[in-house]
Amino acid sequence: RWERMHKSKAASIPIMAGAQKRLYTIALLAVVSLFFIASLITQFQPFELLAKMENFWLFIGQDLLPPQLQNGELIWQGVWQTVCMALTATAISAVFALVLAFLGSYSTTPWSPLTKVIRAGASLLRNIPSLIWTFILVMAYGIGTTVGALALLINTCGFLIRSFIETIDETGNDNLELMKSVGAGYLPTIVQCVIPSAIPGFISWLLYSLEVNIRASTLVGAVGGGGIGLIMMGYIKSFRYHTAMGVILLIAAIVIGVDFLTNYLRKKVLV
Numbered sequence: 001r002w003e004r005m006h007k008s009k010a011a012s013i014p015i016m017a018g019a020q021k022r023l024y025t026i027a028l029l030a031v032v033s034l035f036f037i038a039s040l041i042t043q044f045q046p047f048e049l050l051a052k053m054e055n056f057w058l059f060i061g062q063d064l065l066p067p068q069l070q071n072g073e074l075i076w077q078g079v080w081q082t083v084c085m086a087l088t089a090t091a092i093s094a095v096f097a098l099v100l101a102f103l104g105s106y107s108t109t110p111w112s113p114l115t116k117v118i119r120a121g122a123s124l125l126r127n128i129p130s131l132i133w134t135f136i137l138v139m140a141y142g143i144g145t146t147v148g149a150l151a152l153l154i155n156t157c158g159f160l161i162r163s164f165i166e167t168i169d170e171t172g173n174d175n176l177e178l179m180k181s182v183g184a185g186y187l188p189t190i191v192q193c194v195i196p197s198a199i200p201g202f203i204s205w206l207l208y209s210l211e212v213n214i215r216a217s218t219l220v221g222a223v224g225g226g227g228i229g230l231i232m233m234g235y236i237k238s239f240r241y242h243t244a245m246g247v248i249l250l251i252a253a254i255v256i257g258v259d260f261l262t263n264y265l266r267k268k269v270l271v
Contacts, residue, residue, distance in 0.1 A: 067246035075231060075247060079254065081145050082227035085220075086213035089152035094206055096157050101164030108168060108194060118161065125158025130216050131223060138224035148225020152213050160209055167201035168194060203269045207262040214258045218251050 038044070069075060102108045104118030133151035141147050171194055221229025228251060235244035 063241040064245040066242065067249050068242040069246040069250065070240075070243050075228065075250070078221075078228035078231040079250065082217045082221060082229065083214065083254075085145055085149040085152060085225070085227055086210060086217045088149050089156050089217075090206065090210045090213050093153050093157035093160055093209070097160035097164050098202070100161050101168055102190060102194070104161060105165045105168040107171070108190060119165070122158045122161035122165075125154055126162060127158070128155070130155040130220050134220045134223050134225050143224040143226065143230070145221075145226035148217060148220045148227060148229075151220050151225060152216060155216075156209050156213060160205060163205040163209075164198075164202060167198045167205065170201070171197040200269050204266050207266050207269075211258055211262045215255050218255075 039046070100118050100122070103110070104115050104122070106112070106115055109115050130151050133154050134147060137147040137151055217225070217227060218229040218232070221227035221231075222233045224230070228247060232244055232247045232251070235241075235247060
């Protein structure tokens, strides 16, 4: 009898509160309504898209497959240029970001007004996509890997400055106050207190930036930044879709490999 009463009480308890259920229902209706409104404004027709999927599969089966890799030397040269662009942009931006992060953190800055200037500049650099920087630089300097690396560097520098600042702010102020109380100078405090505590965070953000830049370097190259992206766009514009598909699969394999490598290194650093 007690078990029956216990089961009946448990069955009467709602899984979700009424107010919470109504809130989720309202949110779902709002999302669906916004979807239909956006579809009307943009004239997006999902049913027509599904009806014409046959053309999509025919294009993949006839024009893209099977993938081919012709001019292997040219393709691997483009891959090497793309990887070097990402590595160069990440390494150089990390150096600038490390210096500016210490000046932009409230915990380590020697002059408080400087923090706002550095944070505002970092926000500006990182909120403008690498593709936009590439368009600007291509119009100014022309097509080339230097333009692609510089576009990645500008965007990555802004991202790493903010990431490094947050890492420094999370290290805590107790050790900083202790160092200051014993009369330690600015540089000894940074070198002996802040950097050892923040190194795992720095390396983690650096590896993440490298992973992002490997992917972004392909898109940057496609719009004039050089590397494998520019080669891929050349094949597409010349209607050599089989070779373009081979390059796309090669790029995907490289990105996946770099993703696994950075995740492995990140786990080793954070352990």
